[in-house]
Amino acid sequence: MYVQTAQAVPSKFDYAALAVCRGLDRQVTNNVIAISSLQRKTAGETLFSEGDPADSVYEVVRGTVRLCKLLPDGRRQVTGFAAAGDLLGLAPEGSWVYTAEAITDVTLCRYRRTGFDRMIDNVPGFARRLLAVSSHELRAAQDQMLLLGRKTAAERVASFLLLLAERQPESGEIALPMSRTDIADYLGLTIETVSRTLSKMKRDGLIALPSIATAEIRDRDAVQALAAGDVEL
Amino acid sequence: MYVQTAQAVPSKFDYAALAVCRGLDRQVTNNVIAISSLQRKTAGETLFSEGDPADSVYEVVRGTVRLCKLLPDGRRQVTGFAAAGDLLGLAPEGSWVYTAEAITDVTLCRYRRTGFDRMIDNVPGFARRLLAVSSHELRAAQDQMLLLGRKTAAERVASFLLLLAERQPESGEIALPMSRTDIADYLGLTIETVSRTLSKMKRDGLIALPSIATAEIRDRDAVQALAAGDVEL
């Protein structure tokens, strides 16, 4: 369990910039430092597996993590992608209910559960903010249920691109750090269907695919219409 | 937080039995009474619709509620069924992200948002309990993503029956207060597929269907094997 990737923590690290510290005063931030440790994982490494005892909360500082669940025969559902600022393991469930794996090289901040729980009880407003975070995740999960239960393949892919675009407002280009397999397992499709759908959207001028790991929305209205089911591909 | 005499309220109602009050002392329970009001809805009535401003938290006291999301063209995804003890609207999102409709006649306890938020900040341990509830819902949502994204029709129906059975431990019979349409929209299937699958499970002796709104698991191992994908129907 305690596989601390022994790597020097940069002393210049800015703890106050952590998502967990948002809105907290200087003294409490110091408290956060006391219960946290920085970790690095290289692409492909597992952070933790479904069923492992969950004695920590993680914050993604840099990179992208995939969260997934497995069926006994190997079928996989990616339940989400966590990027910088996202928290894993808010749930005090005792053990992890999904597996987390690094998609890119990842920097993490790990908070010991005991200290974290103490903060929940003692830091004013902290619990309420976590509740808001948890609710937001729940909302995303419900949107995903609608996607998985009722949307067509084209609608799923279009929705996915819009979601990523929303989370990366800086650039016109959308980074796709995850593989086609990850996308397929997130959208409840096969890689072939994902690939075909992206190709068709490109052929029709809705998007461009400058590289295998990049997409660009060329006709936002058309992609949105597609995602909403107003039009067929 | 101040106590207010509960005059507008049927005196025989046992407020201390509310899920919200679990673990709270007498004085705080009185506080709950102050911010709450009881409501009734008849089968088919809408409690609130997606997009409506969410100025309250609801607790289901009696009956069953369906939570659903709609696509513009009418496709529907039921994201969950809420029964006695379940809370709706924990999320301080500002407006509802799903529609809630009464499946049976329903009794509700409605808590004003403002008072509820005050309790989150002031009642020790309350926020933490809500966080646990929220996390539990998130976990259920992720299980449902796996179901919707990766399970076959037979696996979905079997999983659904086991889920209901788990939530109704009292009896051997499973109550199905929701229509086939509701089940189909929950499982991401059509009513025909749900009906056919139930019929087949009955024909094969896995379950019995004593009435249209009741099921009984006859061969639990077989149903579990089916739900896990170990065997085909």
Add this chain to the structure above:
DNA sequence: CGCAAACTTGATGTTGCTCAAGCTAGGTGG
């Protein structure tokens, strides 16, 4: 008892999956 809504069952259709074959990009060694 009769009616409408909900459910079941059957026949046919379509979307997305499976299987199979190329293609591309990035990394490695000559």
Add this chain to the structure above:
DNA sequence: CCACCTAGCTTGAGCAACATCAAGTTTGCG
């Protein structure tokens, strides 16, 4: 520096699971 190699991606052809369309049947209610 380039050729090779491999993992990941794309494309195509056929197929299966589930959806759709269309009757029947049951249930519950007035």
